[in-house]
Amino acid sequence: MEKLALLAIGLVLLLVGGEWLVRGASRLALALGIPRVVIGLSLVAFGTSAPELAVSVLSSYRGQSGIAVGNVVGSNIVNVLLILGLSAVVAPLAVSKRIIRIEVPLMILTALLFFAIGYDGRLSRGEGVILVSIFAIYLFWMARTARNDRTLEQGLPTGNNGANGGVRLYVQLVFLLLFGLAGLIVGSNWLIEGAVALARMIGVSELVIGLTIVAAGTSLPELVTSVIASVRGERDISVGNVVGSNIFNILSVLGFSTVASPNGLEVAQAVIRFDAPVMIAVSLACFPIFFNDFQIKRWEGSLFVAYYVFYVVYLILHASQHDALDEYTFVMRWFVLPFVAITLATTLTLAWRRQIWLPRRAAQRAAVRPDDSL
Numbered sequence: 001m002e003k004l005a006l007l008a009i010g011l012v013l014l015l016v017g018g019e020w021l022v023r024g025a026s027r028l029a030l031a032l033g034i035p036r037v038v039i040g041l042s043l044v045a046f047g048t049s050a051p052e053l054a055v056s057v058l059s060s061y062r063g064q065s066g067i068a069v070g071n072v073v074g075s076n077i078v079n080v081l082l083i084l085g086l087s088a089v090v091a092p093l094a095v096s097k098r099i100i101r102i103e104v105p106l107m108i109l110t111a112l113l114f115f116a117i118g119y120d121g122r123l124s125r126g127e128g129v130i131l132v133s134i135f136a137i138y139l140f141w142m143a144r145t146a147r148n149d150r151t152l153e154q155g156l157p158t159g160n161n162g163a164n165g166g167v168r169l170y171v172q173l174v175f176l177l178l179f180g181l182a183g184l185i186v187g188s189n190w191l192i193e194g195a196v197a198l199a200r201m202i203g204v205s206e207l208v209i210g211l212t213i214v215a216a217g218t219s220l221p222e223l224v225t226s227v228i229a230s231v232r233g234e235r236d237i238s239v240g241n242v243v244g245s246n247i248f249n250i251l252s253v254l255g256f257s258t259v260a261s262p263n264g265l266e267v268a269q270a271v272i273r274f275d276a277p278v279m280i281a282v283s284l285a286c287f288p289i290f291f292n293d294f295q296i297k298r299w300e301g302s303l304f305v306a307y308y309v310f311y312v313v314y315l316i317l318h319a320s321q322h323d324a325l326d327e328y329t330f331v332m333r334w335f336v337l338p339f340v341a342i343t344l345a346t347t348l349t350l351a352w353r354r355q356i357w358l359p360r361r362a363a364q365r366a367a368v369r370p371d372d373s374l
Helices: 002-031 036-061 065-090 097-118 125-148 162-202 206-218 220-231 235-260 269-291 298-320 325-372
Strands: none
Touching: 002 036, 002 162, 002 206, 002 220, 036 065, 036 162, 036 206, 036 220, 036 235, 065 097, 065 162, 065 206, 065 220, 065 235, 065 269, 065 298, 097 125, 097 235, 097 269, 125 235, 162 206, 206 220, 206 269, 206 298, 220 235, 235 269, 269 298, 269 325, 298 325
16 A cells, blocks of 8 residues: 555656646746747647656666556557547547648657667667657757747747746746656656556566556646647647657657666567557557548547557456456457458548548539530
């Protein structure tokens, strides 16, 4: 019970620390005159992914690769299936064309990149540097191009100018930053200790704990942000928050975690055989669903949540080597997965017909009509 309490308190400190850190950083940046678009692209993304970053970096430094890698892969799965799913159940989510054109392909590519560099069972420090470098280039490119995209200004933080608050304002913001950072460090430390103790107590691996409890816990900021945005009618923000966090998790969280580890990160074969393909599959699943009327409907959100339940049940059965594992795997492989594939293929076909084929046919007919009248 003591370790469970430690895990719970650590999670609360993580969430509070991340909130304080991003609030202090965004207000300080505004006081210093840093453009709001840069704040939105960097600090807001960092704020919702700060728990993942703190937990993965600290666990990798301690040599606990299972939690570090499992947290990133599990968080990306949680973000799409559970968070987007629940947000869409609350209200259908709007998807901007920019996200479909740029961010979703980037999310898919980063998932494939992780699979490629982790296929040999290890992420080296050099590969971590590559991930961080790609993330820096991505942020720089976004900051350059986003100035011409007014939609990115929606939902970004606002604050007071530093001239109105003087030195006192800067001191308050610095203390807010320090307390937030302290909360992240202490909270991640306690969360990892509690998670490791829980894994040993119930007899499962650190990887499973990282994929489930730690991943779900550190994804709470994304969940709260997306659901609140959905309730308030800012439904495009829900999708952008999740997709951006998934890109951030692979490039930045995993990159910094690999650099922080003395010997790189070990990637378990279970991740390569099952969890990473699931992460890639759910990333790919976003494209046909997002492209269909540029929104996520309630029934599609419910389907996402159901798939996440299936995934967690499989992890639990596999970890405990339950007698029902073989039957469950058979049903998933030959009934559930084919049904998912058919549903996604049908959705993409209908969306392509409605968005591309029918308008193209209408344009061709309109072009022919003048000739027919001659």
